[in-house]
Amino acid sequence: MMRLSCTLLLLGLSSPSWAGVTVQQAGLVVPAAYASRRDDAQKIFVTSYNAYKEFTFGHDDLSPVSEGFSDGRNGWGASIVDAMPTMFIMGLEDIFEEAVNFSSTIDFSKSQTLFETTIRYIGGLLSSYELSGEKYPVLVAKAKEVADKMAFGWVGSNEMPYGFMDFSTNTPTIDTSNIAKAGTLSLEWFTLSKYTGNTTYADLTAKSVKHIANLASPLPGLAAQGIDPTSGNAVGSYVTWGGGSDSYFEYLIKYARLTNTDDPIYLDTWKARSLRGTAVDSSIKTLLRNSTVGNHLYFADFDGSSIRHVGSHLACFHAGNWLLGGKLLGNQTIINIALELNEGCWNTYASTATGIGPEAFAFISSDGNYTGGNRISASQLQFYNQHRFYITSSAYIMRPEVLESNFHAWRVTGDTKYLDRAAGAIDSFNKFLPTTIAFTALNDVDSINGGFIDDMESFWFAEVLKYLYLTFDDPVHISLDNYVFNTECQPFKAPSALDSYNGKLVPAEPFTVQSGSLPEISPNPFLPMPLKKIINPE
């Protein structure tokens, strides 16, 4: 009894610095010389969002060149919901409240798709709920509303959800899925369980992750990318840290940290203590490659029989993820590799005409240059000899991953070279991305006149500009010791860290779903309907 009440008291404390492993460099301060850079990031955000508001409010993305819109993310106003936590973090209270108001009116009964619905909508809603001090319960209610529809994606006793849903009828539509879709739901759905008291959300998504972790895999700990939701079987044997697989690996370590679960499967699969082999060990043993020029480190892909010497902007989150995991496990080898990978990724920015990195690239290592695609051209070879990688897809579609890892490197090491890099990215964005009304994507990062792509993705608001802002913000604000970011850069409050994530997993304090402790619902300021009605439709 005593222990329990102590525990509850401790859970209420906001700073867990009294115990546990830490991720961030202690006492970190952003030098005054960089102070204006945070405002620069905010200015880009405000310009971009004002244009979105003026031209396409309520649609998913602004098309910053044609001044039109696109609705590729269900047409529920993805930019608004995805941008909402960034608004709060930047202190933009008016547009935050406007976004809360908008969110409370979204009609979830149309459109389809699972993966992006969770990370952008459920992530945006729940993170905003937490960040704003649980002031707007309607955000939980709306997250629950859409999750209750998505829950139909787990058909019968299937452990894997379907990749697509028809939301008007709550009917899953058959397709093959991938481990990123099915394995990138757990942080958000756990958090939903925490605030609704309904453990089904956490259970459904944990079941899917465990299913993937238990499948026979092409490399130990590294699951194949494809999966058939009807049978739960792997499809093909392609292994990558890039798109289609990426955030499944990302969430293994993050779920262990967010929940402090004593179920070892998440940490075991990522790295700790596994007899079967782990994602980290397999990556080091099989995927890690040196460039023949300049000795840069990369993770190659593996297609089931051959190594493919390719990398991508998407995969570049790996450095940040390994920094987090390396710190949690207290393993300097992992941290060192992460910092090297981060150098390779940053080099893709440092080497182009715009100072912005490409969508995909390739390299040559002592075991060859096989990419599974076209042969290397003379101009690519020339670029490679100069820059230690060559471009295979030249676009920049406003992705965050390189700056995400750069942010982690700054918070973990305190080396100001990472601040200089982030500042350089801001300068490049200000120079090469502006249209008449906002900022947009580029056709060719290695040309200063390569032309625009007419789309401003919601992750520009959610990720790029939040990571940049936080890089220059006071490091105790949204500290990596108090928050776990979902794959869309939406922060979730983490419990105090354990003393160790490496070894016997004994939670320092019990952390269970807070069933029955859903915050008291005061009459919702925006919705005439009381929250209870939505939570318990019967």
Ligand SMILES: *[C@@H]1O[C@H](CO)[C@@H](O)[C@H](O)[C@H]1NC(C)=O
């Ligand atoms: C949000 O909605 C409430 C209730 O309708 C209204 O009072 C408030 O002014 C709105 N806030 C914004 C910023 O639109």
Ligand SMILES: *[C@@H]1O[C@H](CO)[C@@H](O)[C@H](O)[C@H]1NC(C)=O
């Ligand atoms: C919990 O959520 C699931 C999924 O939407 C739902 O089927 C179930 O009825 C809920 N349980 C309770 C007790 O509300």
Ligand SMILES: *[C@@H]1O[C@H](CO)[C@@H](O)[C@H](O)[C@H]1NC(C)=O
């Ligand atoms: C750190 O991780 C590496 C790579 O998995 C492993 O070889 C090494 O033994 C670990 N070091 C410690 C101290 O656990």
Ligand SMILES: *[C@@H]1O[C@H](CO)[C@@H](O)[C@H](O)[C@H]1NC(C)=O
């Ligand atoms: C890369 O090259 C360096 C120096 O030659 C060497 O120490 C390191 O082990 C190599 N790493 C890999 C993954 O081959």
Ligand SMILES: *[C@@H]1O[C@H](CO)[C@@H](O)[C@H](O)[C@H]1NC(C)=O
């Ligand atoms: C790429 O590999 C092929 C086959 O191994 C080889 O013939 C070719 O010379 C290599 N090209 C470069 C640029 O290394």
